[in-house]
Amino acid sequence: xxxxxxxxxxxxxxxxLVLIFTVCISLVPLLWITVxxxxxxxxxxxxxxxxxxEINFRAYAxxxxxxxxxSNTFNSVLISISSTLIALLFYALAAYSFAKFDFIGKRxxxxxxxxxxxxxxxxxxxxxxxxxxxxxxYDTRLALIIVYISAxxxxxxxxxxxxxxxxxxxxxxxxxxxxxxxxQVFFHINLPLAKAGLAxxxxxxxxxxxxEFFYGFMLTASAENRTLPVALQFFTEQFxxxxxxxxxxxxxxxxxxIILYMLAQExxxxxxxxxxxxx
Numbered sequence: 001x002x003x004x005x006x007x008x009x010x011x012x013x014x015x016x017l018v019l020i021f022t023v024c025i026s027l028v029p030l031l032w033i034t035v036x037x038x039x040x041x042x043x044x045x046x047x048x049x050x051x052x053x054e055i056n057f058r059a060y061a062x063x064x065x066x067x068x069x070x071s072n073t074f075n076s077v078l079i080s081i082s083s084t085l086i087a088l089l090f091y092a093l094a095a096y097s098f099a100k101f102d103f104i105g106k107r108x109x110x111x112x113x114x115x116x117x118x119x120x121x122x123x124x125x126x127x128x129x130x131x132x133x134x135x136x137x138y139d140t141r142l143a144l145i146i147v148y149i150s151a152x153x154x155x156x157x158x159x160x161x162x163x164x165x166x167x168x169x170x171x172x173x174x175x176x177x178x179x180x181x182x183x184q185v186f187f188h189i190n191l192p193l194a195k196a197g198l199a200x201x202x203x204x205x206x207x208x209x210x211x212e213f214f215y216g217f218m219l220t221a222s223a224e225n226r227t228l229p230v231a232l233q234f235f236t237e238q239f240x241x242x243x244x245x246x247x248x249x250x251x252x253x254x255x256x257x258i259i260l261y262m263l264a265q266e267x268x269x270x271x272x273x274x275x276x277x278x279x
Contacts, residue, residue: 030254037247044243059248063235068223069249072231079141079227080209083148087156088202090149092194095160096186100172110157117154121214132219139221147215152205159204163197164190203264207257228253 036044037059038052063069097103098110128147137143167190175185191198213229220226223234235249 033247034251059244063249072228076228079144083145084206087149091156096164099161099164143219148209156201159197159201163194167193210257
């Protein structure tokens with residue numbers, strides 16, 4: 001009995017130590033950057049772990065007044081939201097079909113879509129770059145929207161398919177008996193009942209699109225069409241040793257996605273777990 005209690009206590013202690021360590025290595029750098037954005041360069045270099053002696057937003061005002069920062073922010077918002085909404089519509093239709101209908105090659109097709117999760121993003125860089133060049137979309141927002149639409153395919157299908165599977169087929173059958181069309185059943189019955197899965201898939205896709213750097217850097221050339229993660233690379237060169245403004249820019253770029261995930265983390269975790277069980 002005592003041996004079992006000791007074993008459970010050690011497992012509990014080890015688990016919490018791992019959790020504390022993970023939280024520390026994840027949050028401490030972000031907190032340090034945010035706190036340092038209120039300090040002067042001299043204070044950052046001399047007392048890097050001390051709290052700021054005063055709170056001022058001069059560094060943030062300076063960053064916001066930069067030539068392209070607001071336009072880069074607009075690009076990130078426009079590209080992330082539009083690509084997420086378009087992808088949600090297509091993936092919801094695909095997931096609904098996989099969940100509610102039987103057709104030839106259904107299992108094979110779903111496996112092929114799922115396998116895209118195992119393909120590194122950089123592996124498709126060459127064909128994507130060639131396609132964007134051939135269509136004349138290089139250095140446009142539309143190019144990034146098209147690329148980002150496909151970014152969350154596998155994960156979104158898993159989540160949305162599980163959401164639609166949880167909706168009883170009897171509701172669809174009853175609607176069809178009342179002469180409802182496919183689109184009426186899909187939009188008026190299934191989508192409202194699958195809103196938790198839609199929200200989760202949308203949040204995950206939005207966060208991925210908001211933080212994406214590789215294709216944003218590869219497919220844009222002008223400062224006017226850059227997204228925030230790409231612009232941040234050029235901010236680093238521009239700020240040089242002005243750490244205060246650099247940390248302020250980092251905070252402005254990363255904080256929105258962190259706040260969004262914190263607000264929706266419980267729903268995201270529940271939907272992912274539900275998708276793993278039902279899918």
